[in-house]
Amino acid sequence: MSDRRRRWFGRPMQMVLQGVSTRRVKKITTELCGREFSRQTVSNLTEKLGEQVEAWADRPLEEEYPFLLADAMQLKIRHREAVRSATALIVVGISEEGQREILGLKIVLRETGESWKELFQELKDRGLQRVELATSDAHEGLESALREAFPGCIWNRCQAHFQRNVLDKTPADLHDQMKDLLDRTLQADSQGQAVERFEEAPDELREGASEAI
Known part of the structure; x- marks a missing residue:
């Protein structure tokens, strides 16, 4: 894999927004709003949405989330005029009051223990701590990454x-x-x-x- 392609994967969801065609966004906005918008308007909307998603992806995690859910989702993304297979790593936090929140996600070529380690480290850098219980599937790399990132936490199979x-x-x-x-x-x-x-x-x-x- 080239260095350029490696840099592109592994970034948050705002990179996926850049890979979505203006035509597709225009179709979605037309269905949602009941009217058509110009390509320039759609382009401006996508740019503003990208800024909001980037701010969301980098936000500090100031609340405590003692419970985590971690899973991967297969998807197709558009990059450089081609549709490619990729994986979205998703982490959901649950507060002591039972409120759920998506804490972060990462787009990667495939699910590996190393990719999960990188995502958990990003969440810790943003303030995530005191994780007591983590639930996921039996992916060996994921379980290992959870235990390494949050020593002492209990792992539960989904x-x-x-x-x-x-x-x-x-x-x-x-x-x-x-x-x-x-x-x-x-x-x-x-x-x-x-x-x-x-x-x-x-x-x-x-x-x-x-x-x-």
Whole structure:
């Protein structure tokens, strides 16, 4: 990868705005506002929006967010007249009052432990601290980056990703039974109750979806 392309990726979302065609922005504004705008007006709107997004991406994190959610999203972006595959790394913070806020995101070529480390360091430089619990999928690099960035925090595997991983290993004709077992187990009030509910899995499920079990 060239140095120029490497510099472009890894920046916040304002870079994606620069890669969105004026034609597409014009179409969106027309649908939202019910009228057409000139290309110059659309260009001015995009520029102002970019400034606002940049200010948002660099804002200080003055509140405390003891709970974090981290995930990656695959997307297509337009850069240098070409559509390219990229990944958006997204971190959501949750306050003690339960208020959620997107703390930051980063556009990268692919999800790696190093890219997550860079994003977490950027958040810490902006003031993020005292993270007590972090939830994510089982991406090894992500879990490691979380533990390194926030020593002592508890890592929890995302239940939605976990269920998806289990169902991927379950034959299609047993999906309904497996989903019911997962729901009952994960919604238990205690670890002991969860074990009891899991042990109630029918033999048909244990034999037909042994890898998932």
